Amino acid sequence: MTADPSRRPSSPPNRRRGPGRPRGGSDTRGAILEAASTEFASHGYDKTTVRGIARAAGVDPALVYHYFGSKEQVLVAVLDLPLNPAEAVAGLLREGMDGIGERLVRFLLSVWDSPAGRTRFLALIxxxxxxxxxxxxxxxxxxxxxxxxxxxxxxxxxPELRASLAFSHVMGMAVARYVLRVEPLASASADEIARLVGPIIERYLIPSP
Amino acid sequence: MTADPSRRPSSPPNRRRGPGRPRGGSDTRGAILEAASTEFASHGYDKTTVRGIARAAGVDPALVYHYFGSKEQVLVAVLDLPLNPAEAVAGLLREGMDGIGERLVRFLLSVWDSPAGRTRFLALIxxxxxxxxxxxxxxxxxxxxxxxxxxxxxxxxxPELRASLAFSHVMGMAVARYVLRVEPLASASADEIARLVGPIIERYLIPSP
Structure with a gap:
């Protein structure tokens, strides 16, 4: 699934049966994704609702929860993300703040260094x-x-400014490594990068003693 | 002058007089810029030479130096940069490494926070x-x-990896502030940002004691 939220389909497929009617599995999932892609592109993330996606797809909201679990997961599917960033960050935070910077950078590089992850990152950015x-x-x-x-x-x-600056650094690091391919950052190992960037990210998140 | 190095003119203007002939001032400067734009787009920065730009523009290399001073300055003019980044960084470094991070961030924000600087940054990135x-x-x-x-x-x-990571951070900060407009980074004052980001940049450039 590679629906692009910036591209509104001129004639929505899979909507021939009208609202509320039962439909087959993969067909329904596809219809929800197609509708969600249009809803997110039109209204943004905050103002899009599961109810609105369901209405646009012609299904019951319960089916959206059945297939995706949450609005967050619908967007992850629409954007074809290799993982759910919210769940990934929650997982890292659950392991505690000790070494959080290095763990975060290692984790992101393991996703983005894979050919599929890199391709998806480039398309999205x-x-x-x-x-x-x-x-x-x-x-x-x-x-x-x-x-x-x-x-x-x-x-x-x-805390919010610090979080947005930490975010800006890991995003900038990825843009410099994968898009602009600035050396030696583009060729450095994940290990070298994590050792240098990790403590820097931590300085944003954890007060220095 | 807003020549886009990604756009090669289909029929180069200002080249009717043939190589080596004398020509008027602003006309010559424009012809050099037009030729340089094509040369940089075709060969990149490293492989483009002042001699090659002069040949493509049909002028003597001395005229390129006369109008611009260096290949670096020709690119600054082609990209319509509000300043020469190489000269700006050299100036900051001449003032010493003490507080270099905060001075660098304050300087960049003073350029990019202006409407003209922001527009140019957005177009370039x-x-x-x-x-x-x-x-x-x-x-x-x-x-x-x-x-x-x-x-x-x-x-x-x-040192090279550290320099490229510091670069990636200030670029990512600008992308998050001006392009993605992530809050509170997008609305924070230059002062707030410089106080937080400055010491972080310094940690890349100066070894911790």
């Missing part, structure tokens, strides 16, 4: 940086589902 | 992130003229 609707969608999603979790874990003044 | 030739050009320019100067000033192991 290019889309976000050239299409305001995609940028709005990504910002709202990351602010609400990812940065809020990080902010809550920051034990220092200005 | 979008161009670099969607056009491989522009990405190659920017990478070669920044590596050769900017990051090399920073690397030389780093008194720590892996």
């Amino acid at each position: 290019r889309s976000a940086l050239t299409n305001d609707a995609v940028a709005d969608l990504m910002r709202e999603f990351f602010t609400r589902e990812v940065l809020s979790k990080i902010s809550k874990a920051v034990q220092a003044p200005e | 979008r161009s670099a992130l969607t056009n491989d030739a522009v990405a190659d050009l920017m990478r070669e320019f920044f590596t050769r003229e900017v990051l090399s100067k920073i690397s030389k000033a780093v008194q720590a192991p892996e």
Whole structure:
């Protein structure tokens, strides 16, 4: 599934049966994704609701929860993300703040260094940086589902600003490594990068003694 | 002048008089810029020469030096940069390493926070992130003229990797602030940002005691 939220289908497929009617499994899932892609592109992340996605897909909201579990997971499927960033960050935070920077960087590089992860990252960042609707969608999603979790874990003044700066660094690191291919960052091992960047990220998240 | 190095003119203007002939001032400067734009887009920064630009423009290389002073300055003019990043970094380094992080961030924000600076940054970063030739050009320019100067000033192991990571952070900060508009980074004052990011950048450039 590679639905692009910036591309609204001119004639929505899979909507021939009308609202509320029962439908087959993969067909229904596809219809929900197609409808969600349009809803997210039109209304952004915050204002899109599971109810609105269901209405646009012509299904009961319970079916959206059945297939995806949450609005967050619907967007992860629409954007074809290799993982749910909100769940990944929650998992890292559950392991505690000790060494969180290095664990975060190692984890992100393990995703992005894979050919599929890199391809998906490149497509998404290019889309976000050239299409305001995609940028709005990504910002709202990351602010609400990812940065809020990080902010809550920051034990220092200005936790939200610190979280957004840590986010900006890992994103900039990825853009420099994968898009601009600045050396030696582009060729450095995940290990070398994590050792240098990890403590820097931690300095944003954990107050220095 | 807003020549886009990714756009090769289909029929080069100002080349009717043939190589080596004398020509008027602003006309010559424009012809050099037009030729340079094509040369940089075709060959990248490293392989483009002042001699090659002069030949493509049909002028003597001395005229290129007369109008621009260096290949570096020709690219700054082609990209319509509000300033020469290489000269700016050299100036900051001349003031010493004490407080270099905060001075660097304050300086960059003073450029990018202005409407003209922000517009130019947005255009360039979008161009670099969607056009491989522009990405190659920017990478070669920044590596050769900017990051090399920073690397030389780093008194720590892996100076080049540290310089590229510091670069990735300030670029990511700008993308998050101006393109994705992640809050509270997008609305924070230059002062708030410089106080937080400055010491972080310094940690890349100066070894901790």
